[in-house]
Amino acid sequence: MTKKTHSELSKDLVSWYNECSSRALPWRSDSPDPYKVWISEIMLQQTTSQAVISYYQKFISLWPNVKSLSKATQEEVNEAWQGLGYYSRARNILKCAKIIVSEYNSTFPKNSLELIKLPGIGPYTSSAIASICHEEQCGVVDGNVLRVYNRLLGESVEWWKPDFHKKTQVFSNTLCCFEKKPSEVNQALMDLGATVCTPKSPTCMLCPIQQFCMSKKKNLQKILPIKKQVKPKEIWLYEVYKNEGTQVDEDLSKNKSLEVCIHKNQPFLKKNLLPLGRFTKLKEPPKTFSFRHSITNNSIFVDFVKPLKNKKPTNRSRNMTLKELGRVTPSSLIKKIWQSHEFHETI
Numbered sequence: 001m002t003k004k005t006h007s008e009l010s011k012d013l014v015s016w017y018n019e020c021s022s023r024a025l026p027w028r029s030d031s032p033d034p035y036k037v038w039i040s041e042i043m044l045q046q047t048t049s050q051a052v053i054s055y056y057q058k059f060i061s062l063w064p065n066v067k068s069l070s071k072a073t074q075e076e077v078n079e080a081w082q083g084l085g086y087y088s089r090a091r092n093i094l095k096c097a098k099i100i101v102s103e104y105n106s107t108f109p110k111n112s113l114e115l116i117k118l119p120g121i122g123p124y125t126s127s128a129i130a131s132i133c134h135e136e137q138c139g140v141v142d143g144n145v146l147r148v149y150n151r152l153l154g155e156s157v158e159w160w161k162p163d164f165h166k167k168t169q170v171f172s173n174t175l176c177c178f179e180k181k182p183s184e185v186n187q188a189l190m191d192l193g194a195t196v197c198t199p200k201s202p203t204c205m206l207c208p209i210q211q212f213c214m215s216k217k218k219n220l221q222k223i224l225p226i227k228k229q230v231k232p233k234e235i236w237l238y239e240v241y242k243n244e245g246t247q248v249d250e251d252l253s254k255n256k257s258l259e260v261c262i263h264k265n266q267p268f269l270k271k272n273l274l275p276l277g278r279f280t281k282l283k284e285p286p287k288t289f290s291f292r293h294s295i296t297n298n299s300i301f302v303d304f305v306k307p308l309k310n311k312k313p314t315n316r317s318r319n320m321t322l323k324e325l326g327r328v329t330p331s332s333l334i335k336k337i338w339q340s341h342e343f344h345e346t347i
Protein backbone atom coordinates (compact mmCIF):
# COMPACT_ATOMS: atom_id res chain seq x y z
CA MET A 1 0.00 0.00 0.00
CA THR A 2 1.31 3.45 -0.88
CA LYS A 3 1.50 6.46 1.39
CA LYS A 4 -1.39 7.99 -0.56
CA THR A 5 -3.54 4.91 -0.01
CA HIS A 6 -2.84 4.97 3.73
CA SER A 7 -3.75 8.63 3.90
CA GLU A 8 -7.02 8.20 1.95
CA LEU A 9 -7.89 5.10 3.92
CA SER A 10 -7.51 6.83 7.29
CA LYS A 11 -9.50 9.83 6.07
CA ASP A 12 -12.38 7.61 4.91
CA LEU A 13 -12.31 5.66 8.17
CA VAL A 14 -12.48 8.81 10.30
CA SER A 15 -15.30 10.37 8.23
CA TRP A 16 -17.27 7.16 8.56
CA TYR A 17 -16.59 7.01 12.30
CA ASN A 18 -17.87 10.55 12.83
CA GLU A 19 -20.83 10.35 10.50
CA CYS A 20 -22.09 6.79 10.71
CA SER A 21 -20.46 4.70 13.40
CA SER A 22 -19.20 5.98 16.75
CA ARG A 23 -21.11 3.37 18.73
CA ALA A 24 -22.62 4.71 21.95
CA LEU A 25 -20.78 2.64 24.54
CA PRO A 26 -20.76 3.54 28.24
CA TRP A 27 -16.96 3.87 28.36
CA ARG A 28 -16.87 6.28 25.42
CA SER A 29 -17.00 10.01 26.03
CA ASP A 30 -15.73 13.33 24.63
CA SER A 31 -13.25 13.45 27.48
CA PRO A 32 -12.37 9.77 27.99
CA ASP A 33 -11.32 8.62 31.45
CA PRO A 34 -8.22 6.34 31.27
CA TYR A 35 -9.54 4.27 34.19
CA LYS A 36 -12.82 3.52 32.38
CA VAL A 37 -11.09 2.86 29.05
CA TRP A 38 -8.70 0.48 30.81
CA ILE A 39 -11.45 -1.49 32.58
CA SER A 40 -13.49 -1.75 29.37
CA GLU A 41 -10.53 -2.84 27.24
CA ILE A 42 -9.54 -5.57 29.72
CA MET A 43 -13.12 -6.82 29.85
CA LEU A 44 -13.41 -6.71 26.05
CA GLN A 45 -10.55 -9.18 25.55
CA GLN A 46 -12.14 -12.39 24.24
CA THR A 47 -15.70 -11.04 24.20
CA THR A 48 -18.05 -8.53 22.56
CA SER A 49 -19.14 -5.05 23.66
CA GLN A 50 -22.74 -6.14 24.11
CA ALA A 51 -21.71 -8.95 26.47
CA VAL A 52 -19.48 -6.63 28.48
CA ILE A 53 -21.79 -3.64 29.08
CA SER A 54 -23.63 -4.97 32.17
CA TYR A 55 -20.38 -6.23 33.79
CA TYR A 56 -18.73 -2.89 33.08
CA GLN A 57 -21.60 -0.88 34.58
CA LYS A 58 -21.66 -3.00 37.73
CA PHE A 59 -17.87 -2.77 38.10
CA ILE A 60 -17.84 1.02 37.71
CA SER A 61 -20.69 1.46 40.19
CA LEU A 62 -18.71 -0.58 42.74
CA TRP A 63 -15.37 1.14 42.04
CA PRO A 64 -15.79 4.43 40.16
CA ASN A 65 -12.06 5.22 40.13
CA VAL A 66 -8.66 3.63 40.54
CA LYS A 67 -8.36 4.74 44.19
CA SER A 68 -11.55 2.96 45.23
CA LEU A 69 -10.55 -0.14 43.23
CA SER A 70 -7.13 -0.28 44.92
CA LYS A 71 -8.88 -0.70 48.29
CA ALA A 72 -10.96 -3.69 47.15
CA THR A 73 -10.05 -7.22 48.13
CA GLN A 74 -9.17 -9.83 45.50
CA GLU A 75 -12.27 -11.76 46.54
CA GLU A 76 -14.53 -8.77 45.84
CA VAL A 77 -12.94 -8.18 42.42
CA ASN A 78 -13.25 -11.89 41.57
CA GLU A 79 -16.92 -11.79 42.51
CA ALA A 80 -17.58 -8.84 40.18
CA TRP A 81 -15.59 -10.64 37.46
CA GLN A 82 -17.59 -13.85 37.79
CA GLY A 83 -18.83 -14.84 34.31
CA LEU A 84 -16.11 -13.00 32.34
CA GLY A 85 -13.62 -15.89 32.62
CA TYR A 86 -9.81 -15.65 32.41
CA TYR A 87 -9.44 -14.78 36.09
CA SER A 88 -5.79 -13.82 35.77
CA ARG A 89 -7.17 -10.56 34.34
CA ALA A 90 -9.06 -9.90 37.59
CA ARG A 91 -5.84 -10.48 39.55
CA ASN A 92 -3.84 -8.15 37.30
CA ILE A 93 -6.49 -5.44 37.47
CA LEU A 94 -6.19 -5.22 41.24
CA LYS A 95 -2.37 -5.43 41.16
CA CYS A 96 -2.27 -2.66 38.56
CA ALA A 97 -4.70 -0.42 40.50
CA LYS A 98 -2.54 -0.70 43.63
CA ILE A 99 0.61 0.24 41.65
CA ILE A 100 -1.09 3.24 40.01
CA VAL A 101 -2.18 4.52 43.41
CA SER A 102 1.11 3.89 45.22
CA GLU A 103 3.62 4.71 42.46
CA TYR A 104 1.78 7.07 40.12
CA ASN A 105 -0.21 9.13 42.60
CA SER A 106 -3.48 7.61 41.33
CA THR A 107 -2.94 9.01 37.81
CA PHE A 108 -2.59 6.75 34.80
CA PRO A 109 0.66 7.16 32.84
CA LYS A 110 0.01 9.16 29.68
CA ASN A 111 2.08 7.23 27.14
CA SER A 112 2.03 3.68 25.85
CA LEU A 113 5.68 2.94 26.77
CA GLU A 114 4.97 3.65 30.43
CA LEU A 115 1.54 1.96 30.41
CA ILE A 116 2.91 -1.29 29.03
CA LYS A 117 5.10 -1.74 32.13
CA LEU A 118 1.97 -2.24 34.27
CA PRO A 119 0.61 -5.72 35.07
CA GLY A 120 -1.95 -7.04 32.59
CA ILE A 121 -1.43 -4.16 30.13
CA GLY A 122 -0.05 -5.40 26.82
CA PRO A 123 0.61 -3.70 23.47
CA TYR A 124 -3.07 -3.52 22.52
CA THR A 125 -4.37 -2.08 25.81
CA SER A 126 -1.50 0.41 26.19
CA SER A 127 -2.06 1.72 22.65
CA ALA A 128 -5.82 1.87 23.14
CA ILE A 129 -5.53 3.91 26.37
CA ALA A 130 -2.77 6.22 25.08
CA SER A 131 -4.47 6.92 21.75
CA ILE A 132 -8.05 7.21 23.01
CA CYS A 133 -7.20 9.34 26.08
CA HIS A 134 -4.11 11.24 24.94
CA GLU A 135 -4.11 11.08 21.11
CA GLU A 136 -0.78 9.26 20.98
CA GLN A 137 -0.04 8.11 17.42
CA CYS A 138 -0.01 4.41 18.15
CA GLY A 139 -2.22 1.96 16.30
CA VAL A 140 -4.15 -0.88 17.89
CA VAL A 141 -3.99 -4.48 16.70
CA ASP A 142 -6.53 -7.03 17.87
CA GLY A 143 -8.47 -9.82 16.13
CA ASN A 144 -10.74 -7.29 14.40
CA VAL A 145 -7.87 -5.24 12.99
CA LEU A 146 -6.00 -8.36 11.84
CA ARG A 147 -9.10 -9.49 9.95
CA VAL A 148 -9.75 -6.09 8.33
CA TYR A 149 -6.11 -5.75 7.23
CA ASN A 150 -5.98 -9.30 5.91
CA ARG A 151 -9.11 -8.72 3.85
CA LEU A 152 -7.81 -5.39 2.56
CA LEU A 153 -4.69 -7.15 1.29
CA GLY A 154 -6.74 -10.02 -0.15
CA GLU A 155 -3.96 -12.54 0.53
CA SER A 156 -4.09 -16.00 2.00
CA VAL A 157 -1.72 -15.56 4.95
CA GLU A 158 -1.18 -17.24 8.30
CA TRP A 159 -2.61 -14.24 10.12
CA TRP A 160 -2.04 -15.71 13.60
CA LYS A 161 1.76 -15.69 13.17
CA PRO A 162 3.91 -12.89 14.71
CA ASP A 163 5.12 -11.73 11.27
CA PHE A 164 1.63 -10.81 10.15
CA HIS A 165 0.91 -9.22 13.52
CA LYS A 166 3.98 -6.99 13.05
CA LYS A 167 2.89 -6.01 9.52
CA THR A 168 -0.57 -5.14 10.83
CA GLN A 169 0.96 -3.06 13.62
CA VAL A 170 2.91 -1.05 11.04
CA PHE A 171 -0.28 -0.59 8.98
CA SER A 172 -2.27 0.54 12.02
CA ASN A 173 0.50 2.92 13.24
CA THR A 174 0.79 4.43 9.75
CA LEU A 175 -2.95 5.12 9.56
CA CYS A 176 -2.72 6.98 12.88
CA CYS A 177 0.03 9.26 11.54
CA PHE A 178 -2.24 10.79 8.92
CA GLU A 179 -4.95 12.08 11.22
CA LYS A 180 -5.04 14.67 14.00
CA LYS A 181 -7.03 12.29 16.14
CA PRO A 182 -5.53 8.79 16.29
CA SER A 183 -8.30 8.02 18.79
CA GLU A 184 -10.81 8.21 15.93
CA VAL A 185 -8.71 6.09 13.56
CA ASN A 186 -8.38 3.35 16.17
CA GLN A 187 -12.00 3.41 17.25
CA ALA A 188 -13.10 3.43 13.61
CA LEU A 189 -11.04 0.28 12.99
CA MET A 190 -12.48 -1.36 16.12
CA ASP A 191 -16.02 -0.46 15.06
CA LEU A 192 -15.50 -1.53 11.46
CA GLY A 193 -14.35 -4.99 12.56
CA ALA A 194 -17.17 -5.30 15.10
CA THR A 195 -20.06 -4.11 12.94
CA VAL A 196 -19.22 -4.23 9.19
CA CYS A 197 -16.19 -6.39 8.45
CA THR A 198 -17.49 -9.12 10.74
CA PRO A 199 -15.96 -12.63 10.80
CA LYS A 200 -18.70 -14.53 8.96
CA SER A 201 -20.65 -12.12 6.78
CA PRO A 202 -19.01 -8.79 6.08
CA THR A 203 -21.43 -6.16 4.76
CA CYS A 204 -19.11 -4.75 2.12
CA MET A 205 -21.80 -2.50 0.67
CA LEU A 206 -21.67 -0.43 3.87
CA CYS A 207 -17.90 -0.44 4.17
CA PRO A 208 -16.22 2.97 4.03
CA ILE A 209 -12.96 1.50 2.67
CA GLN A 210 -14.39 -0.92 0.10
CA GLN A 211 -12.62 0.84 -2.77
CA PHE A 212 -9.26 -0.25 -1.29
CA CYS A 213 -10.26 -3.82 -0.53
CA MET A 214 -8.59 -6.54 -2.58
CA SER A 215 -10.82 -9.25 -1.07
CA LYS A 216 -13.90 -7.44 -2.34
CA LYS A 217 -12.31 -7.08 -5.78
CA LYS A 218 -11.43 -10.78 -5.91
CA ASN A 219 -14.62 -11.88 -4.12
CA LEU A 220 -12.63 -13.48 -1.29
CA GLN A 221 -14.36 -11.77 1.64
CA LYS A 222 -15.91 -14.98 2.93
CA ILE A 223 -12.77 -17.07 2.44
CA LEU A 224 -10.32 -14.72 4.14
CA PRO A 225 -8.95 -14.83 6.76
CA ILE A 226 -8.15 -18.52 6.31
CA LYS A 227 -9.15 -20.84 9.14
CA LYS A 228 -6.57 -21.48 11.82
CA GLN A 229 -5.96 -25.12 12.71
CA VAL A 230 -7.36 -25.44 16.22
CA LYS A 231 -5.65 -27.56 18.83
CA PRO A 232 -7.90 -30.51 19.71
CA LYS A 233 -9.52 -30.16 23.10
CA GLU A 234 -8.24 -32.26 25.99
CA ILE A 235 -10.90 -34.55 27.42
CA TRP A 236 -11.03 -34.91 31.21
CA LEU A 237 -13.17 -36.97 33.51
CA TYR A 238 -13.56 -35.14 36.82
CA GLU A 239 -14.99 -37.56 39.37
CA VAL A 240 -16.20 -35.35 42.17
CA TYR A 241 -16.60 -36.89 45.61
CA LYS A 242 -20.17 -36.58 46.78
CA ASN A 243 -20.95 -34.04 49.47
CA GLU A 244 -23.34 -36.46 51.13
CA GLY A 245 -26.07 -35.23 53.39
CA THR A 246 -26.37 -31.66 52.11
CA GLN A 247 -29.11 -30.44 49.83
CA VAL A 248 -29.20 -28.51 46.60
CA ASP A 249 -29.69 -24.92 47.54
CA GLU A 250 -29.31 -21.98 45.23
CA ASP A 251 -29.64 -19.49 48.07
CA LEU A 252 -25.96 -18.69 48.45
CA SER A 253 -26.47 -16.84 51.71
CA LYS A 254 -27.22 -20.11 53.51
CA ASN A 255 -24.21 -21.39 55.31
CA LYS A 256 -23.88 -24.84 53.77
CA SER A 257 -20.36 -25.84 53.01
CA LEU A 258 -18.41 -28.16 50.74
CA GLU A 259 -14.93 -29.58 51.06
CA VAL A 260 -12.38 -28.17 48.63
CA CYS A 261 -8.64 -28.19 47.98
CA ILE A 262 -6.02 -27.27 45.40
CA HIS A 263 -5.33 -30.65 43.78
CA LYS A 264 -1.88 -31.83 42.85
CA ASN A 265 -1.58 -31.87 39.02
CA GLN A 266 -4.94 -30.13 38.60
CA PRO A 267 -5.38 -29.94 34.79
CA PHE A 268 -7.59 -26.82 34.66
CA LEU A 269 -8.29 -23.85 36.96
CA LYS A 270 -4.76 -24.43 38.23
CA LYS A 271 -3.99 -23.05 41.72
CA ASN A 272 -7.73 -22.68 42.38
CA LEU A 273 -9.73 -24.48 45.06
CA LEU A 274 -12.00 -27.17 43.64
CA PRO A 275 -14.32 -29.76 45.24
CA LEU A 276 -12.52 -32.97 46.21
CA GLY A 277 -12.29 -35.57 43.48
CA ARG A 278 -9.96 -37.14 40.93
CA PHE A 279 -9.02 -36.29 37.34
CA THR A 280 -8.44 -38.75 34.51
CA LYS A 281 -7.37 -37.81 31.00
CA LEU A 282 -9.39 -39.66 28.35
CA LYS A 283 -9.04 -40.28 24.64
CA GLU A 284 -12.79 -40.22 24.03
CA PRO A 285 -15.75 -38.75 25.92
CA PRO A 286 -17.05 -41.16 28.61
CA LYS A 287 -20.35 -42.95 28.01
CA THR A 288 -21.82 -41.90 31.34
CA PHE A 289 -21.39 -38.63 33.14
CA SER A 290 -23.50 -36.06 34.92
CA PHE A 291 -22.71 -32.93 32.89
CA ARG A 292 -20.13 -31.43 30.60
CA HIS A 293 -18.28 -28.16 31.06
CA SER A 294 -15.66 -26.38 28.93
CA ILE A 295 -12.73 -24.32 30.17
CA THR A 296 -10.43 -22.97 27.42
CA ASN A 297 -8.92 -26.07 25.83
CA ASN A 298 -10.45 -28.60 28.21
CA SER A 299 -13.64 -30.51 27.75
CA ILE A 300 -14.59 -31.63 31.26
CA PHE A 301 -17.01 -34.47 31.93
CA VAL A 302 -18.15 -34.33 35.53
CA ASP A 303 -19.39 -37.38 37.37
CA PHE A 304 -20.10 -37.94 41.06
CA VAL A 305 -18.62 -40.81 43.04
CA LYS A 306 -18.48 -42.03 46.61
CA PRO A 307 -15.43 -40.55 48.37
CA LEU A 308 -12.43 -42.84 48.75
CA LYS A 309 -11.90 -42.22 52.42
CA ASN A 310 -8.22 -43.26 52.53
CA LYS A 311 -7.30 -41.19 49.52
CA LYS A 312 -8.96 -37.98 50.64
CA PRO A 313 -6.35 -35.17 50.74
CA THR A 314 -7.67 -34.09 54.14
CA ASN A 315 -4.43 -32.33 55.07
CA ARG A 316 -4.86 -29.88 52.21
CA SER A 317 -8.63 -29.59 52.18
CA ARG A 318 -10.93 -27.16 53.90
CA ASN A 319 -14.63 -26.47 54.20
CA MET A 320 -16.09 -23.38 52.57
CA THR A 321 -19.54 -22.09 51.78
CA LEU A 322 -20.40 -21.71 48.12
CA LYS A 323 -20.40 -17.94 48.50
CA GLU A 324 -16.90 -17.92 50.03
CA LEU A 325 -15.63 -20.29 47.36
CA GLY A 326 -17.15 -18.18 44.57
CA ARG A 327 -14.97 -15.30 45.73
CA VAL A 328 -11.68 -17.21 45.37
CA THR A 329 -12.57 -19.57 42.51
CA PRO A 330 -15.18 -17.66 40.54
CA SER A 331 -15.92 -20.42 38.04
CA SER A 332 -19.39 -21.50 36.97
CA LEU A 333 -18.11 -25.11 37.10
CA ILE A 334 -18.40 -25.06 40.91
CA LYS A 335 -21.91 -23.64 40.82
CA LYS A 336 -22.94 -26.40 38.41
CA ILE A 337 -21.45 -29.03 40.73
CA TRP A 338 -23.33 -27.59 43.70
CA GLN A 339 -26.57 -27.41 41.75
CA SER A 340 -26.35 -31.04 40.70
CA HIS A 341 -28.61 -33.28 42.79
CA GLU A 342 -26.14 -36.16 42.44
CA PHE A 343 -23.52 -34.17 44.36
CA HIS A 344 -25.69 -34.25 47.47
CA GLU A 345 -27.11 -37.77 47.17
CA THR A 346 -26.31 -40.25 49.89
CA ILE A 347 -25.15 -43.63 48.63
Ligand code: SF4
Binding pocket: 148, 151, 152, 196, 197, 198, 202, 203, 204, 207, 208, 209, 210, 213, 214, 215, 216, 221
Ligand atom coordinates in the same frame (compact mmCIF):
# COMPACT_ATOMS: atom_id res chain seq x y z
S1 SF4 B 1 -14.95 -4.31 1.70
FE1 SF4 B 1 -15.80 -5.98 2.87
S2 SF4 B 1 -14.13 -7.39 3.23
FE2 SF4 B 1 -13.26 -5.48 2.55
S3 SF4 B 1 -12.75 -4.41 4.44
FE3 SF4 B 1 -14.77 -3.73 3.81
S4 SF4 B 1 -16.22 -5.10 4.87
FE4 SF4 B 1 -14.19 -6.01 4.98
